Amino acid sequence: MTVSTKPLSNRIAIVFDFDDTLVPDTVDALLESLGIDALEFRQEKIRPLIDKGWDKILARFYALIEESKRQGNKITQEYIAKFSQELAPFDGVNKMFDRLQQCAHESNPKVEVEFYLITCGMVEIARHNCIAPNFKAMWGCEFSYSDRNGIEFLKKIVTHTEKTRYLFQIAKGFDDYQDDGKTFVYRDLPPEELHVPLSQVIYVGDGESDIPCFSLMNQEQGTAIALYKDSTPEEWGRDLKMTQSQRVANLAPVDYSENSELMQSLTLAVEGLCKRIALQQLSVGE
Numbered sequence: 001m002t003v004s005t006k007p008l009s010n011r012i013a014i015v016f017d018f019d020d021t022l023v024p025d026t027v028d029a030l031l032e033s034l035g036i037d038a039l040e041f042r043q044e045k046i047r048p049l050i051d052k053g054w055d056k057i058l059a060r061f062y063a064l065i066e067e068s069k070r071q072g073n074k075i076t077q078e079y080i081a082k083f084s085q086e087l088a089p090f091d092g093v094n095k096m097f098d099r100l101q102q103c104a105h106e107s108n109p110k111v112e113v114e115f116y117l118i119t120c121g122m123v124e125i126a127r128h129n130c131i132a133p134n135f136k137a138m139w140g141c142e143f144s145y146s147d148r149n150g151i152e153f154l155k156k157i158v159t160h161t162e163k164t165r166y167l168f169q170i171a172k173g174f175d176d177y178q179d180d181g182k183t184f185v186y187r188d189l190p191p192e193e194l195h196v197p198l199s200q201v202i203y204v205g206d207g208e209s210d211i212p213c214f215s216l217m218n219q220e221q222g223t224a225i226a227l228y229k230d231s232t233p234e235e236w237g238r239d240l241k242m243t244q245s246q247r248v249a250n251l252a253p254v255d256y257s258e259n260s261e262l263m264q265s266l267t268l269a270v271e272g273l274c275k276r277i278a279l280q281q282l283s284v285g286e
Helices: 026-033 038-051 056-070 077-086 093-107 123-128 162-172 208-219 233-240 261-284
Strands: 011-016 112-122 137-145 151-156 201-205 223-228 250-253
Touching: 011 162, 011 261, 026 038, 026 056, 026 077, 026 112, 038 056, 056 137, 056 151, 077 123, 093 112, 093 261, 112 123, 112 162, 123 137, 162 201, 162 208, 201 208, 201 261, 208 223, 223 261, 250 261
Parallel strands: 011 112, 011 201, 112 137, 201 223, 223 250
Antiparallel strands: 137 151
């Protein structure tokens, strides 16, 4: 028997970047906690590595590790945990999760909203932050520690393009990803087996690392929302040299207060998906 209607999924996934999206830049904040001027550090320690051909993410973390060693292995697991607990999210972030859950419930009580986090920064900071309990899963760069418990090397790196891998993982419902040839994250699954279609994903990010995810959202009819601060929308787009395939549904200031443009954008995106799902529910008689 041929099924005419699209497969039904009662889930919406809202996926966030971390640094400069939900919290201030974590490397800058970590440096400042060590008494180091972040701008000078970028110019004197990180920029020379990038100019020599280093990957930007590796350059940042290599310079941070070297600074930690210079200060007697100052950055430890305990230091990161304490720093993370004291790191305040942007105003309104703590209330944003419940507001969006409530919005979905009022629009369609059968819809489940899941929150995820994908960062090219330190996921350990996100895991210890006060907002961590709101997320179903988090992915990002992770440190390996020395015998003296100081940061020694990166044991896991998430690059700009690898962020899209985790969007596929969310869509397919894999709890973890192991490249063992059996659960390869890009393997096709029948639409009816998807955990949440990419068309029902809302991705929120602020910059260069999010561009591959913006492109994927456009390709899969998902929703991309971009954030900016300390600039104008025109400057943001010009600095990132956005192409047609990378354009977003809305570009809003980083402001999670109840009636802000960003919260209006997120609310409309959730409401729109809830109504689309309601239409599909009618088709299958739910």
